[in-house]
Amino acid sequence: MERNDGNFGCLKEMLDAHDIALLNRAQLGLPVERKPFDVLGEELQMSEEEVLERLKRLKRIGIVRSVSASFDASRLGYRSALVAFSVESKHLTDVASVISSLPFVSHNYERDAEFNLWFTITLPSEIDMEAEVVKLALECNVHKWLFLPTLRTFKIGVALDASLRFGNIFEKSDEPPMPKRDLAEDDITCIRILQEELPLTSAPFDELAKAHGKNGEWLIERAKILLSEGRLRRVAVFVNHKRLGYNANALVVWSVPNEEVEKVGKALAAVKQVSHCYHRPAYPEWQFSVYTMFHSVDEKSLQKAVEEAASIVGDYKWRMLLSVREFKKARVKFFA
Template sequence: MKQEVLSRIQKSFPLVERPFRSIAEDLGMKEEDVLAILQEEKSKNIIRQTSAIFDTKRLGYVSSLVAFKIDEADIDEAVSIINSHPGISHNYERNHEFNIWFTIAVAPDSKLGLEKSVEILASLTKAKSHIILPTLKLFKISVKLDTTGKDEKKEKVKKVKHTEIEMTPLHHAIIRRVQYDIDIVSEPFKKIIDELDIDYDTFFSILKQLQNAGVMRRFASILNHRKAGFGANAMVVWDVDQEKGEAAGEQAAAFSAVSHCYLRPKYENWPYNLFTMIHGKTKEETNAVIEEIANEIDARSYMPLYSSREFKKVRIEYFTPEFEAWENLHVKEEG
C-alpha cells in the first residue's frame, strides 16, 4: 500500500483537520499505518516536502527560467553566487553549452527587477552568455510521479477559471505559514490554527479561497525524484512554429509523464520555444515518451537536456526580508 499512499498525497491531499485519517479511510487502512508509512518515507528523504504550492505570478512576483554559459572551472563558484539569491528555487547543470539552468523570482517591491538581477548574477559569475526565458504560455505545472505504475499514459489537463480575491492580512499570514513543510502527524495544521488563533473552518475556507483564485495551485506532497526511483528526468526543448505553439503545447501537456509544459521566447542563439519536463525511471523510459511526443506534435527539431547535477531545489519563501537584503547588498555594490 506504500505506493498507493505516495500516489495519493501527490494528487489529492485532503484539506481537513485530520488528512491522514481521510487518506486511510479512502484506501481501507488505519490512520496510524498511513502515518507510519509517510514518516518512514520522510526520514528517507523520499518525500521532499508537503505544503501549499503557490502561483508565483498571482502573488505578484516576477519569475523566469534562465540559462548561463559558464566555464567548467568556474561552475562551483558560480553556483554558490546564483544560489545566494533568495528567489532561486531550482538550479541544475545540463548537457549543453548553456550549462547552468535556474529559475529566479523577484518580489513585487523589487528595486532591481528581474532583468537587472540576472545581469548582476551574470556579471558576478563571469557568465560568457545568458538567455532569459520567461513563460509566455503555461500549459501544465503538476509534478505527480507514477509510483504505482497504474497511471494512464495521457491525462486531461483542466483549464480552471479563477475568481478574484481581496487579500487581507489573515490571507498573507496563512500564506507565510502554509508554504512550509507540515509535520507528518495526526493534526498537521493545529500549530497554525493555534498560532493565528483561528478555527479550522476559517483556515480551510481561506485555503479554498486562495485555490479558487489560483493563488494556491494546490496542496500536495512533492517527492524527491531520484530517491523515489525516477532517475531519468529530462527538460526537452522543441522548436515549433509560433502559430502552432499552442496546439503543440496542449498535445505535449496531455502526457502524464510531462510535469511542466510552457511556451517561451526564441532567440538567435536559442531556437527552442516549447519546454517540457519529462520524468522516467530509466533513460529508455523517458526517451520512449519523448519519441511518442515527437511523433504527435509538429516540431522542426527537439533536444533533451538531462540534468547531470542538481544544485538547488527548494520552494521560494514568499514575503520574507531576504529579498530586500540581497538587493540592498547588490545595489550598494553597483553604486
C-alpha cells in the same frame, strides 16, 4: 537527463499496494480539514493511525520529500522565469555557488549545453526581473545568457505514479479566474504559515497555527479561501522522484514557429512522461520556444519516450539537455 548514481530505485520495492494507493492520492492534495489524515483514511479504507504511520515511514526512508503547500506564484503577486547562463567551465562551480545562495532562486542545474547553468528565479511582480538577471550576469562576469519567462503554461502539477505505470494520475484542472481582490494581511500570514512543513499528526493545521499564535479553525478557513481562488494549489505530499524509481529525467526543448506553439504545446502536454510544458521566448542564438520535462525509469525508456513524442508532434528541431549536476532544489519563500 539526470544520471542515476546507483543509490536509488530499489526503495520502490519497499512499497506495498496500500503505500502506492496512499502516495498517488496524497500527491493530489490533502483535505483541508481539521483531521485531514482521518478523512484521507476513510477514502482509502485505512485508519487515521495507519495513514500517519505509513507517511512517517515513507518520509523516513526518503520517498516522501515533504508534506506542504504549493502556491501559484503569479496569483500571489510574483513572477517566475527560467534563466540560462553560458559560463566558462573553470568558473562554473563558483558562479553556481553565487546563484544558489540567492533566496529567490529555487532550482539550479548544470546542463550539457553551451548555456550550461540553468536556474529558476521568482520575484515580486514590481521588480524588473530582466534587469535583475542582467545585473546578476554582470556580477558573475557572464557575457551570454537567456532570459526565459513563462509565456504560457500547457502542463504543470502532474503527480508521479508510485506504481511506475505512468498513468497521469493528476492533470491540472481548469483554473479559477484570476482573483480580483488584493491579498489581505491575514492572507499573507496564512501563506507564511502554510509554507512550513505540515506535521504528521492528527490535527496538523491546529499544531501549525498554534506555533504562530493562531488557531487551526482560522488557518483552515483562510486556506480554503486561497484554495478557491487558485492562489493555493494544494497542500499535499511531494515525493523524491529518484527514490520512487524515476531514475531518468531531462529538459527537452523544441524549436516551434509561433503560429504552431499552441498545437505543439497541447500535443506534448498530452504525453504521459511529460510533467511540465511551457512556451518561452526564442532568441536568434537559441531558437527553442517550447520547454518540456520528461521523466522515466531509465535512460533507455526516456530516450524512447522523447523520440515517440517527436514523431507525434511533427518535424521540429528538438534537443535533450542533460542534467550534469544539481546545485540547488528548494522552494522560494513568499513574503519572507
